[in-house]
Amino acid sequence: MRLLIILLLLYLGYRALKIWLRNNITIERQRKSRPAGEIDDVMVKDPVCNVYIPKRHAVSVEIDGEKLYFCSEKCKEEYLKTKKR
Ligand SMILES: [Zn+2]
Structure with missing residues (x-):
């Protein structure tokens, strides 16, 4: 039973990390999109x-x-x- 809780926590942590990473990437992209074409x-x-x-x-x-x-x-x-x- 304890293992199940640990797995659930890992899964939730993974999901939170994924969302956090996605948000970070979008911010990074917005910052990078300068009009001067790189x-x-x-x-x-x-x-x-x-x-x-x-x-x-x-x-x-x-x-x-x-x-x-x-x-x-x-x-x-x-x-x-x-x-x-
Ligand atoms: Zn393809």
Whole structure:
């Protein structure tokens, strides 16, 4: 029974952290969006669904020293799955 309470607390803590992180990121983005265009929105290609996404929004993963970018976690998992076969 005690384990269940610990798990519940961990889960609640995790959720709170996630919300806190999300809020932090939005504040960070607002602060960064200056009118003077900085070149940080390089477009990268998702090898799974062949879509171009801004690098800073992409999900990145390093495989054999090569950096790959995906539009979502789902595509990343899909790619890793096919790679393993
Ligand atoms: Zn994708």
